[in-house]
Amino acid sequence: MPQFDVIVIGCGAVGSAALLHLARAGQRVLGIDRFQPPHRFGSTHGETRITRAAIGEGVDYTPLAQRSHAIWRELERETGAHLFEQCGCLFIPARDGGEVHGVTSAQFFANIENAARLHGVNGEAISSEQLRADYPCFATAPGDRGFLDREGGYLLVEECVRAELAVAARLGATLLTGRRVTAFQRTGGALTVTMDDGATASATTLIVTTGPWITELIAPLQRRVTVTRQVLYWFEVQSHPERFGPNTPVYIWDVSGRGRAASDIYGFPWLGSPDNGVKIANEVLTGETDPDHVAREVSADEIAATYETYVRPFVPDLGPTCLRSEVCLYTNAPGGRFVIDRDPGDANVIYASPCSGHGFKHSPAVGEALAAMALGETPRVDLSGFTLDRLAVL
Secondary structure: OOEEEEEEEOOOHHHHHHHHHHHHOOOOEEEEEOOOOOOOOOOOOOOEEEEOOOOOOOHHHHHHHHHHHHHHHHHHHHHOOOOEEOOOEEEEOOOOOOEEOOEEHHHHHHHHHHHHHHHOOOEEEEOHHHHHHHOOOOOOOOOOOEEEEOOOEEEEHHHHHHHHHHHHHHOOOEEEEOOOEEEEEEEOOEEEEEEOOOOEEEEEEEEEOOHHHHHHOOHHHOOOOEEEEEEEEEEEEOOOHHHHOOOOOEEEEEOOOOOOOOOEEEEOOOOOOHHHOEEEEEOOOOOEOOOOOOOOOOOHHHHHHHHHHHHOOOOOOEEEEEEEEEEEEEEEOHHHOOOEEEEOOEEEEEEEOOOOOOOHHHHHHHHHHHHHHHOOOOOOOOOHHHOHHHHHOO
8 A cells, every 4th residue: 555644635726735835845745636637627727716915805814815926926936837917906895785705895895905904915995986997897886996906916727736736746746636535544553545446545644625525525514515606707808808908907896786786796807819708707606516416518598697697787898709618616614714624533634625716816825834734833824713613603
């Protein structure tokens, strides 16, 4: 039976980062993934993800984001890959009510401003007049306001995972793909994992970062998290392509209560050419789904309803033709919180999930912290706010 110091189960956003940091620390580390990462079956695909430093979900996330930005830049220098485009992130809160990732829109905006002040984030408040003058692509109304986080932007998700896994392999990490871990158990002084082909491997420590499949191995999260289907759309640019050019900011706009809209929308500049369309999505949390049987097709009715409710009224330069769509999964916890903890049944089993729809931007720092925990070290970013016990009191 192969012996390792650490086994990482699930090598998407967080798992690939943990694998990299463990390999960098000289650990004998094995990564196992049921697919071939990066892949399109979980939560880490669809070209881009927003990153930001002034975090509306809570000021305790900002150190994770800032550390992650530094790690992305280090990885870019090491590999020569382009991973992080720092074009800024614009947030526009709801005028009345609304919620973003488990936080009221008003509190989300207040958290952004507090995080910027407490952690020295480069950003500025945007008045209603400035919003309409500087961002004509949005059909904002008098009284709307915003905050521009200049440290934000977007990450090229598949390239990020690919780069992390490549460096981890170069540093000696082993990666097994197309294998599903069905169980783990303690055998003497080691933890042994069993895979769906009957193969086994053992290690002193396990790190479980399986995203929407987390409850298969981490029993304390059962009935505590839900998995939802989220759709990403690339709509045609009908007019003013310069308004969505590469240097324009990503955005999160809570349009709840305007017409039939029931959530925020978020979007990106076009990549490569305006002919590729502009990526935009909403964050309505539909009913719970099964990650192994989620509907991967996006119907014409879904596209039309999304355009009429979330695109045409707010981003009128985009037309009704959807050039591309992708289905991804959110793994959600109450309050939109992360859970990063040790299994109460065995302190050498460490897990990180759910990311509640806003995890990719933090994944390098979370992976680094998981590696520190596995090594018996204190993570450089405080994780005390993300334990399962903290989730229980929400």
